[in-house]
Amino acid sequence: MTTPPFVKLDGVAKRWNGQLGVEGITLDIPAGSFTALLGPSGCGKSTTLRLLAGLEEPDEGRIVIDGKDVTTAAASERNLSMVFQSYALFPHLSVAENVVFGLKVRRVPKAERQEKLARALEITGLLGLENRKPGELSGGQRQRVALARAIIAGQKLCLMDEPLSNLDAKLRNAVRKDIKKLQRDLGITVIYVTHDQTEAMSMADTVVLMRDGHIQQVGAPDDLYSKPANTFVAEFVGAPPMALLQSSVLDGFGDDRTIGIRAEDIRIVPKGEGRLRCTVNESEFLGAETLIGLTHEGASGLCVLKPGLSLVPEGTEIDITFDDENLHVFDAAGQRLAG
Amino acid sequence: MSANAKLKRRRQAIYGWLMLSPAAVLLTLFAFYPSVATLWSSLFSRGTRRNPSEFVGFENYSYLFEDPTFWTVVKNNLLYAGVTIPVSIFIALAMALWANGKIRARSFVRTAYFTPTVLPMIAAANLWLFFYTPGLGVFDQIGSLFGLPSVNWLGQPETALWAIIIVTIWKESGFFMIFYLAALQTIPEDLKEAADIEGASRWTYTRRIVLPLLMPTTLFIAVNAMINSVKLIDHLFILTKGGPSDASKLILYYIWELAFAFFDSPSAAALTILVIAVLGIVAAIQFLYLDRRTHYQ
Numbered sequence: 001m002t003t004p005p006f007v008k009l010d011g012v013a014k015r016w017n018g019q020l021g022v023e024g025i026t027l028d029i030p031a032g033s034f035t036a037l038l039g040p041s042g043c044g045k046s047t048t049l050r051l052l053a054g055l056e057e058p059d060e061g062r063i064v065i066d067g068k069d070v071t072t073a074a075a076s077e078r079n080l081s082m083v084f085q086s087y088a089l090f091p092h093l094s095v096a097e098n099v100v101f102g103l104k105v106r107r108v109p110k111a112e113r114q115e116k117l118a119r120a121l122e123i124t125g126l127l128g129l130e131n132r133k134p135g136e137l138s139g140g141q142r143q144r145v146a147l148a149r150a151i152i153a154g155q156k157l158c159l160m161d162e163p164l165s166n167l168d169a170k171l172r173n174a175v176r177k178d179i180k181k182l183q184r185d186l187g188i189t190v191i192y193v194t195h196d197q198t199e200a201m202s203m204a205d206t207v208v209l210m211r212d213g214h215i216q217q218v219g220a221p222d223d224l225y226s227k228p229a230n231t232f233v234a235e236f237v238g239a240p241p242m243a244l245l246q247s248s249v250l251d252g253f254g255d256d257r258t259i260g261i262r263a264e265d266i267r268i269v270p271k272g273e274g275r276l277r278c279t280v281n282e283s284e285f286l287g288a289e290t291l292i293g294l295t296h297e298g299a300s301g302l303c304v305l306k307p308g309l310s311l312v313p314e315g316t317e318i319d320i321t322f323d324d325e326n327l328h329v330f331d332a333a334g335q336r337l338a339g
Numbered sequence: 340m341s342a343n344a345k346l347k348r349r350r351q352a353i354y355g356w357l358m359l360s361p362a363a364v365l366l367t368l369f370a371f372y373p374s375v376a377t378l379w380s381s382l383f384s385r386g387t388r389r390n391p392s393e394f395v396g397f398e399n400y401s402y403l404f405e406d407p408t409f410w411t412v413v414k415n416n417l418l419y420a421g422v423t424i425p426v427s428i429f430i431a432l433a434m435a436l437w438a439n440g441k442i443r444a445r446s447f448v449r450t451a452y453f454t455p456t457v458l459p460m461i462a463a464a465n466l467w468l469f470f471y472t473p474g475l476g477v478f479d480q481i482g483s484l485f486g487l488p489s490v491n492w493l494g495q496p497e498t499a500l501w502a503i504i505i506v507t508i509w510k511e512s513g514f515f516m517i518f519y520l521a522a523l524q525t526i527p528e529d530l531k532e533a534a535d536i537e538g539a540s541r542w543t544y545t546r547r548i549v550l551p552l553l554m555p556t557t558l559f560i561a562v563n564a565m566i567n568s569v570k571l572i573d574h575l576f577i578l579t580k581g582g583p584s585d586a587s588k589l590i591l592y593y594i595w596e597l598a599f600a601f602f603d604s605p606s607a608a609a610l611t612i613l614v615i616a617v618l619g620i621v622a623a624i625q626f627l628y629l630d631r632r633t634h635y636q
Contacts, residue, residue, distance in 0.1 A: 055532050076538035088533035092551045101547075102537030149537075 004067065006031035006189050007052070007157065012061030014047055021047045022213040025061070029191065029206070031156070034183050036204035037193045040236070044213040045193045049159050052191065054078050065157060080157040081150035085165055087142050089134040089149075096121075096130040099148045106153075120152040123182065140171045147179070151186060158183075160192045164199065176203060197237055201225070209233055231334040234260045240291060240303050242328065249298035250275065253329065257337075260328035263291070266304045266320050274319025278302060283311040294320070374615065381608035392605075399609040409610070411585045412593045415500055419589060420568035423507045428560055430512040432553070435519030436545070449520065456514040464577035467506045468493075471578070496586035499579050503587050506574050511567060515560045522556040523549070554633040561629075562622055569614060590614055 005028035014021035022044035029035050037045040050056045052063060054075035063071045070078050081102075089098050099120055103113045121127050124144040134142055143163060150158050163179070164172045180203050183190045194200050200207045201221040209216045209224060209232075217229040228234035234242040242260040247253035268274075278294035290310050294302040304320060312318070329337045381399055386392030403409050438449045455463060470477045471492040479489050492502045526549065534544040572592045575581055581588030581596070588596075590610065598607035 053532075053536060055535070075532070075535040080536070082533070082536045084529050084533060086527065086529055088527070088529040090530060090533075090548055092548075092554075101534075101539075105534075105537055105539045105543055149533075 003030065005029055005064075006033075006066060007191070008062075008064040009048075009052070010062040010064070012048075012051060012058045012063060014051055014056060014058050020044075020213045022051070022210075025051075025215060027208060027215065027218065029189065031189055032187050033205045034180070034190045034192065034203055035206045035208060036200035037191065037208050037210060038197060038200040038236075039195065039210035039216075041195055042212075043210040045195075045208075045210050046161055047213075048210070049161055049191060049193045053080065053082050053159050078157075079155050080159060081153060081155045082159040083146045083150045083161065083163045085162040087134075087146040087163075087166075089142060089145055091134055094131050094133055095126060095137070095145050095148075098134065098145055099152055101149065102153050116152050116154075120148040123151065123185075124148040139167055140175065143167060143175060147182070151182065151188070154186075155188070157189045157191070160190060162193055162195070164194075164196075172199075179203065198239070201237070209236060211236075227336070228260065228328060229336050231258055231260065231330050234328060234330070235301065238262065241301055243302040244300050244330075245276075245296075245302070246298040247329075249296070256332040258330040258332075258334065260330065261302075261322055261326065263303045263305050265326035266302075266322050268304060268306070269319050269321045271317075271319050274321045276320050277317060278320060280312045280314055280316045280318060282314065285309055285311065294318070377608045377611050381605060381612050383605055385603055385605050399605045400613070403606060403609055403613070408585055408588070408593065412588050412590050415586070415588055416569065416590045418500065419504055419507070420565065422504050423511065423568055424561065424564040427508045427511040427515060427564060428557065430508065431515035431560070432519055432557075434512065434516045435523055436549075438516070439520055439523040452513045452516050454513065455510050456517070458510075460510065460571065460573035461577060463510055464506065464574035467502075467509075467574070468578055471502055493579050493587075494583060496583050499583060499587040503574065503578060506578070507568075507571060510571075510574075511564065515564070518556050518560055519553065522553050526552055554629070555635055558625065558629045558633055562625055565621060565625070566618065569618060 007027075007029040009025050009027040012025040013023045015023075025044075025048055037048055039045045047056065051058050052065075054070065054073060054077075057072060061071070062069060065078055065080070090101065093101065096117055100113050100117050103116065108116075117130075118127075121130065124147050126141065126144055126148055129137065129141065134145065137145065143166070146163065150160075160179075164175055167175060176199060179190075179192075192200075192204065201224075204221060206218060207221050207224050208218050211232055217224055217233045219227075224233060224237045228237060228242065231244060235244065240263050242262050243266075245259040245261065247257035247259050248255045250259060253259060276296055276299075278296045278299075280292055281295045282293040284291040284293070289305045289307050292304050292306060292312050294304060296302055306312075331337055382394060382396060383392045384390070384395045384398070434452050438445060438452060442448065458466070469475075473479055473489045473491040473494070476492075478492065482488075482490070490498070492498050530548055531544060534548060539547070569589075569591055572589055572595075575587065575589060575592045579587045581592050591614070594607050594610050594614070597603045597610065
């Protein structure tokens with residue numbers, strides 16, 4: 001990489017009363033990329049975003065945005081916009097006033113303000129709703145007002161803090177596509193916090209998976225899925241998540257390792273021909289396929305997919321097999337071993 | 340079918356009236372009836388043993404308008420209201436904004452501000468009597484440190500009303516602050532963060548976001564302060580008794596004097612009716628005008 005990263009976090013740490021917030025966050029984000037910060041709640045992804053936004057100050061480390069060290073700069077000096085989980089719309093202002101709030105504060109002339117407002121509303125499909133108050137809008141419309149407010153000033157960096165978590169599932173899918181398209185059309189850099197791996201995997205160029213204040217893995221969605229760096233990533237990414245086996249139940253892998261295997265790499269074979277014998281504990285019909293959950297004393301999260309509707313009664317014993325090349329091997333500490 | 344619906348509606352109506360009746364009975368007994376009775380008695384002359392009371396129409400009112408004390412009292416009360424309402428609202432807002440911030444000893448500050456409200460007005464007045472007393476009082480003691488002459492704050496017409504005004508502001512701001520504090524706490528933290536990111540200064544945020552969102556509270560407080568500017572006269576009894584030479588006399592105190600010191604209840608009734616009418620009109624204007632410019636969440 002020759003171009004310097006647009007956003008750079010270098011050993012950033014933030015602690016609250018000695019308690020862990022985030023620790024040792026080092027991250028390079030190229031211009032025009034879509035980066036998702038993913039992790040379970042309390043993993044520090046929102047803290048990282050707030051540190052970037054300037055809503056919190058780091059205890060250690062450096063933050064550089066667009067070549068400028070902004071570690072201690074105020075939020076307003078960082079030339080970025082943000083979409084809040086709650087949208088943070090001003091309830092007494094109309095849609096138009098909400099959207100142009102920042103421009104007005106920055107003394108942009110009225111004509112230019114009107115022009116940008118019209119464009120932002122058009123992009124977000126809010127034309128005709130200018131004079132409504134946020135309280136008179138649906139959840140999806142409010143979300144789009146928040147988006148319009150974030151893009152109107154033309155800031156190159158946009159931070160999003162779980163912007164879809166207050167929408168229903170169907171709307172979420174639609175807005176997901178809208179946001180992705182918006183990001184590409186405007187060529188802005190988006191840093192997106194979510195706890196929903198589907199969102200992260202489907203939207204982001206780069207996914208940053210975090211846990212307990214530390215980055216676990218940074219990579220393309222495909223990397224996280226097919227080459228998880230450790231057992232946490234393996235179990236977090238993918239639906240269903242990767243099954244983990246103790247290496248002792250298989251031949252030739254030693255005793256202190258953990259073997260990961262994805263559901264799609266497992267085949268059901270006739271009795272006596274499999275590498276493992278398991279008991280069915282649940283069958284879940286998903287539409288195109290049926291997810292069959294399996295129990296085995298040396299494994300967790302083991303399951304297999306069968307096409308169409310093919311429920312298997314609970315308690316049935318079945319044999320499964322898989323190929324060595326599809327196995328992921330982790331050492332005793334849970335770190336991925338080469339390969 | 341329609342008979343059934345009729346029965347149902349009637350039952351609803353009875354139910355509604357039953358719910359209303361306790362409030363209706365109490366209000367009628369203690370508010371509506373006294374008001375109407377006052378209005379009625381304001382239209383009759385003062386009865387003595389030789390001249391029984393008789394219907395005189397608006398004569399009591401015209402006597403009032405000819406009474407120079409009436410005009411002094413009205414002028415006093417207008418000044419009193421005109422100063423105490425805006426100043427106590429402004430101080431309450433400033434204190435609330437400060438006590439809502441991230442400061443040390445926040446609950447101590449809040450409690451300290453609220454203390455005057457907890458004190459009964461009579462007790463507060465006695466406290467201030469001690470502050471104002473010439474020679475002995477706190478103000479004079481402090482003044483004498485700087486070589487200032489002793490001032491009889493309550494005893495001279497130029498300062499008496501202002502001394503009363505200060506006590507009222509001191510008493511009321513803490514009370515109003517509590518309402519502002521409560522309202523401030525309903526403003527979500529992320530509005531401030533969003534405004535920060537958009538580049539709004541602290542002042543812009545306060546002016547464009549906080550103050551408009553506090554408007555319902557301000558309206559409520561303004562109406563209350565207005566009513567209090569007529570209602571709150573306890574301290575007059577302790578501090579000045581309306582003197583010297585009516586300089587600090589307020590309307591309600593004058594009504595009390597007319598009714599119970601001069602035993603001129605028809606005049607007192609007439610003045611009461613005037614006060615009710617003016618208060619009603621002002622409250623209606625406040626609500627109609629400000630309501631339209633207020634955002635309710």
